[in-house]
Amino acid sequence: MTSHPLRMLARVTFDDPTVRLALLAVATGVLAGALGSWVVLRRQAFLAHASGATAFAGASVAGALSIAVLPVALASSALVAVLTGRLAVRRPETAQVATGLALACGLAVGVIATRTGAPQTGTSVLLGSTLLATDADILTALGVAALAVVLAVLLGRWWLARAIHPTGTATSGAFAGAGWVARNADLALLLMIGVASAALLPVAGALLAGTLLVVPAATAQRLAPHPRKLVPLAGALATAEMLVALLIADATDLSPGATAALVAAGVDVAVAVGLVAVRRGATRTQVTVA
16 A cells, blocks of 8 residues: 655655754744744843753653653743743742742753663753654644744734833733733743743753754844844844754764854854944944044
């Protein structure tokens, strides 16, 4: 009996290592644009790192108990992102401490759990391993990326309003008269940050998932501070950086997360130095003309 053509095409696609890397790079790039930009605009980089750590804890505990890793990682990361994010709005003075505690406890629980489970699984979750990424991991990353785009289109205006008015409520400022969707837009963003951090574990690992959400967007912000230009630029930049990093890591057997972080950091430094040089050149030109 012959297989369905679409099923055969999907099988061939997922069997090609280069295509698998490309799909992971695209998923990371889309998440960096659709979510990472808002993480940067709202100064929630620490939260993204804590979400990755708690995803590591959930994945490690699930591995030790021999249950499905991905759902537990997604749930634990999303839960901590929501709790710490809500606390940041209600009690800003304690939010940083709570987020740091979540990050430390997540890493500690994850390390302890790996002692009773498969150590290689814990290491791959902590550092990332595209070789061990399953079809389900890739499809999840692509699905989360697609959902992030949809939510960014629908809720972007409310995310921007919250970035401008961090303490705004449904009865004040830009949120006056807002409906249920607008009032819960902030909750949707927090959930997505947590879910995205877990979805990026195969690429970046728990230690660097937050970095891949933040650094490309921070670089893009140097070039295009307005959200309308920042989001697509961050997505394109992160996709290119990830594709280069994953190809390098695949060819050299290096950690994909570490390689991607170094590539992103190198691009950020190069852009920063280039902008400083351009500004100095413009200043000298003005002085000469004057």
